[in-house]
Amino acid sequence: MAPRVVVIGGGICGLATAHRLVREGLPVTLLEASDQLGGLGTFFESRGRSAERFYHCVMPTDSALLALLDEVGLRESVGWRPTRMGMIVDGAHHSFNSALDLLRFRPLSLVNRVRFGVVSLLLRRLGKGKDLDLMRTEDWLRGLYGDATWSTLLAPMFGAKFGSAFGDVPALYLWQRLGRERNDSVRGYPAGGYKSVIDALRASIEAGGGEVRTSAPVRRLEAGQDRAFVTLDDGETIEAEHVVSTVPLPALRGIADEDLARRLPDVQLPYQGVVNTLFFLRKPLSGHYWAPVLRSGTDFDGVIEMSALTGTELHGGRHLVYVMRYTDRESPLYREDESSIARRWTDQLLSLHKGLTQDDVDEVRTFKAPFVEPVYPLGYLSLRPAVEVPGTRLLLATTAHVYPDVTSWNSSVELAGSVTDLLLRDARRSSTQENTAWPAESAR
Structure with a gap:
């Protein structure tokens, strides 16, 4: 029998992971603590x-x-x-959409308006070949746009997004955002609406034999080398060969047993x-x-x-x-x-x-x-935790793992695909060792 997988968290990453695993023929149980699927959706x-x-x-x-x-x-x-x-x-x-709009934008001087337009057109190109993961956003943008534009526009906008640490966020994050939006x-x-996406994913999971549970908060998670145990608030314990956790790392630490907590990545993000x-x-x-x-x-x-x-x-x-x-x-x-x-x-x-x-x-x-x-702190590429937790059957798929991509439904779906591929590789290896049949990859 194919190994059972428990997916913790019913946001888009958890739904996409369960959907893809079910398509591969794995028995999947998805657990969502709230009464609704979708996370931020x-x-x-x-x-x-x-x-x-x-x-x-x-x-x-x-x-x-x-x-x-x-x-x-x-x-x-x-x-x-x-x-x-x-x-x-x-x-x-x-209005802030055209060259004419920029020329009329009174909060900046005429010189800084022109400079803003030229730099913005070239910004993606100007980041190529630079180690932006180790460069502060403030240092990069202040150097390109000048002090006035940084103070008047960019610092307040980044402060709104990241709080008091906005200037220290790696410039690589902004560079990746430009790649996603491309001035489009x-x-x-x-x-x-996004409810239609959530409903369609749930229907796909259940049609493939997967189980989706809402109002099913996890109280405790144990994960060793051969097996994992997920205990719910009502006392039920589910045994699994693999667990995929999509909940934020601080929340995961709150449900991990003592041994697993020591194995989780030491990233205080x-x-x-x-x-x-x-x-x-x-x-x-x-x-x-x-x-x-x-x-x-x-x-x-x-x-x-x-x-x-x-x-x-x-x-x-x-x-x-x-x-x-x-x-x-x-x-x-x-x-x-x-x-x-x-x-x-x-x-x-x-x-x-x-x-x-x-x-x-x-x-x-x-x-x-x-x-x-x-x-994200400077140098997060070297700090970013691995998806696989060593010595366990636990895989992580959280926003802490999508960097340098922008936090979005798209990056969550990409991460779900990467985690699914890792899990399938391990599951196929285990199935081969046990001489069990495995669904053909063409099912994808």
Whole structure:
């Protein structure tokens, strides 16, 4: 019999891993602690329709994600639209999409506007051949763009993403992000929302004989050289030949038994969480899909006008807007009551968009996630933990492992493929030694 695999975590990485393993004929049990699959792709109901708690989009360069969507019959459902970027600085709104927009961008002097445009066009090329993993983002960008542009625009934007350590993040992370986005204004979104992707993956896993459990938090994980044991909160213990953990390393340490905890990678990687407030509006804002908000009297530092990408039909003719702030899960903002945040951020959104009134706000919801963006230290390529935990049947597939790629559904799907290949190699070796039949690779 093929070895049983337990996948811990029902986000996109866990779902993609279980989907691929089931396609190879392995018995798989996927365990998700919450009552919903999807991780950051979870959703809520509003007026009988679903909406994601956290915003997502598909980039044309997301080849791994698009291939996965193809496998579950959803690739053709992705609708592609050109999107526009804005910039809100000191309360003033700016379009930020063309050379003409840049020339009109008053927060920078004319000389720095020209310099910004030239450097931005060449930035990807300027990083080639440099050891950007060991170069601070601040040192690289300040040297290229100059002090004024760094202080006025770039430092606030990186600070919003990574907190107080923003200048120390390796420049390689930004360079990889440029490779993903490639100045492409076109973005995609599945016709049925990301819930359709999650539902399709679950259906694929279960159709292949896999088991998917929600509301199944893991209390304890033991993993040795020959076997692993996963104990749930209700006391049930599942024996497995392999375990794939997709939960963040801090959470994994909380369930690992003493022996396994000593074997886990000694990487103390800090994470940024996020506070995210959604607005269903009766009219649009600026039409800009994405607009950073700098020094404008708001707690949030970015606005995503999702309906500029998805249209309004998904939400009953209403316009969906996300505003967010990345923050440590121990921060006062993260600990604040959601309803209090929603009231304050509503007032701040109204002050930022003068044509918007309280009557235009149909519904407001606030959500939080504690582990969203790892804050990578310099030289993380040499510190990045291995996927295989030595001396155990445990494999790791977390955001700590996707670097230098950008944290995204695409990089999670790529990681799931790598981990699946490693597990299949080991499982085939074991099956050969036991003279058991193994499904043909052509099943993929």
